[in-house]
Amino acid sequence: MIERRPILDAISHAVLIIGVMLIAFPIYIAFVASTQTAEQAALAPISLIPGDQLLHNFATVLQGGASANVDISPVAQMMWVSLVSALLIAVGKIAISMLSAFALVYFRFPGRRLFFWMIFLTLMLPVEVRINPTYKVISDFGMLNSYAGLTVPLIASATATFLFRQFFLTIPDELAEAARIDGAGPIRFFKDVIWPLSRTNLLALFVIMFIYGWNQYLWPLLVATEQSMYPIGVGIKRMIAGGDAAVEWNLVMATLLLAMIPPGLIVVLMQKWFVKGLVDSEK
Amino acid sequence: MEKRARFRSRWVPYALLAPQLIVTVVFFFWPAVQALYQSVLLQDAFGLSTEFVWFENFKILFEDPAYLTSFKTTGLFSVLVAVTGLAVSLILAVFADRVVRGAAVYKTLLIWPYSVSPVVVGVLWMFLLNPTLGVVAHLLRHVGIEWNHLLNAQHAMILIVLAAVWKQVSYNFLFFLAGLQSIPKSLIEAAAIDGAGPVRRFFSIVLPLLTPTSFFLLVVNIVYAFFDTFAIVEATTQGGPGKETEILVYKVFNDGFKGGDLGSAAAQSVVLMLIVVALTVLQFKYVEKKVQY
Numbered sequence: 001m002i003e004r005r006p007i008l009d010a011i012s013h014a015v016l017i018i019g020v021m022l023i024a025f026p027i028y029i030a031f032v033a034s035t036q037t038a039e040q041a042a043l044a045p046i047s048l049i050p051g052d053q054l055l056h057n058f059a060t061v062l063q064g065g066a067s068a069n070v071d072i073s074p075v076a077q078m079m080w081v082s083l084v085s086a087l088l089i090a091v092g093k094i095a096i097s098m099l100s101a102f103a104l105v106y107f108r109f110p111g112r113r114l115f116f117w118m119i120f121l122t123l124m125l126p127v128e129v130r131i132n133p134t135y136k137v138i139s140d141f142g143m144l145n146s147y148a149g150l151t152v153p154l155i156a157s158a159t160a161t162f163l164f165r166q167f168f169l170t171i172p173d174e175l176a177e178a179a180r181i182d183g184a185g186p187i188r189f190f191k192d193v194i195w196p197l198s199r200t201n202l203l204a205l206f207v208i209m210f211i212y213g214w215n216q217y218l219w220p221l222l223v224a225t226e227q228s229m230y231p232i233g234v235g236i237k238r239m240i241a242g243g244d245a246a247v248e249w250n251l252v253m254a255t256l257l258l259a260m261i262p263p264g265l266i267v268v269l270m271q272k273w274f275v276k277g278l279v280d281s282e283k
Numbered sequence: 284m285e286k287r288a289r290f291r292s293r294w295v296p297y298a299l300l301a302p303q304l305i306v307t308v309v310f311f312f313w314p315a316v317q318a319l320y321q322s323v324l325l326q327d328a329f330g331l332s333t334e335f336v337w338f339e340n341f342k343i344l345f346e347d348p349a350y351l352t353s354f355k356t357t358g359l360f361s362v363l364v365a366v367t368g369l370a371v372s373l374i375l376a377v378f379a380d381r382v383v384r385g386a387a388v389y390k391t392l393l394i395w396p397y398s399v400s401p402v403v404v405g406v407l408w409m410f411l412l413n414p415t416l417g418v419v420a421h422l423l424r425h426v427g428i429e430w431n432h433l434l435n436a437q438h439a440m441i442l443i444v445l446a447a448v449w450k451q452v453s454y455n456f457l458f459f460l461a462g463l464q465s466i467p468k469s470l471i472e473a474a475a476i477d478g479a480g481p482v483r484r485f486f487s488i489v490l491p492l493l494t495p496t497s498f499f500l501l502v503v504n505i506v507y508a509f510f511d512t513f514a515i516v517e518a519t520t521q522g523g524p525g526k527e528t529e530i531l532v533y534k535v536f537n538d539g540f541k542g543g544d545l546g547s548a549a550a551q552s553v554v555l556m557l558i559v560v561a562l563t564v565l566q567f568k569y570v571e572k573k574v575q576y
Contacts, residue, residue: 016385279458
């Protein structure tokens, strides 16, 4: 605080409150809609006061498929698919990037530069620019409608590799020297020194990668052709595909809320790691 | 930067790198090479024969008014997303940097939309702006705006921009806030002692010092608008009305995956790749001080 300016303080709070309200408004409407019956939610405009159907709507979508008019799997199943994929993607990305960063930092071997640039190049090849050929690879391997198909192609990560590489470079050389003098090999050094030191980075990266995995849309849209393998995002899109008359908005909004809860909780509860992960992974 | 202390082994580094490299080659390089290869082939309508045609696909593509329109649409969309997103988040960050009481609460409430997936954001905004049911559409009708993004191209564009910005504000906000907090307090204090008011201080000191952050965010936002908004478009306008909101990534998907025009889709992919390369180079040129090779 540089100086006392009560009016400016008041303006600051006013602007921030308006900002928060603008951000929260769509979610509030979704919440209200999901507490109403189908008839109430179909009114134009819907009432802005919450009804009492929230738990009922949650139960309906979780068990029974979201809409009487569109045939889709129970939301619980879709959330399970999303959860498993998100976890596999987050853990997979962290595992393979950590190992490759370790190799790049602690070893000299022919091809090191080449491999580094190969990993770097993946930054320039997002899924969006290679949809058709990648789909063909997946289908040739028979990986359609499998967790492997949903996750493995997404676990290569240049960002995570660079992040770990940067971090390993800051670990004092003395540690590796001491480990070598004591007769520890690379695997032992990784397990006893690198792994415990990396915990903070690991958590931060995990938060970011979990959200990334949970929010995948285009990739599952290609790979999951059977309903049983739809993650929640693809399912929601299917629910509204029937056109205005066929959509039960209260159930759609209940599903929306359910889809937002896991990543939202992670951001709020692990905010410190989330911010660190977000800022670090852009360096 | 290199390590002095290293381990020696003939095979360990290769084994450690193997998983990453296998995934990279199989799912990134091989498909990318395929896309390059297909972009110079022309397939007949039934997929029975293919012919090597050099740059014919690219020629057709750039003579196609629909593609050029899609380019313009994407350009307009990304500029709108970047400019609106940066402006809103900068305002919020500047005020959040000022307040003492409640700062943590504001921050939490402003950053969590980052976790909402694009498709959910799209469906959410479509519900708000649904011409018959939407709350916001209803409010707009009261002020004399007949909202209908299914018919009105401008409305459709506003819809996807709103959804895209709503999601991205939290990201920009965090980076602006970090940028603001790294400005030395002594500079601001010195200016205050010299009699500069808050507005003057903002424009003469804070804003210039935020230039690197702003530039970085500009690039990130353009990348976001180009590539990460597919789900938003798919969930809301699906490129419509007509092709008015068909951004490039959506067009690749539409032409190639839904339409089966492989040659054209491959050529479009190659163009997109070049755009990514340009944007990545731009980004890394700027952040090269932070990344050491």
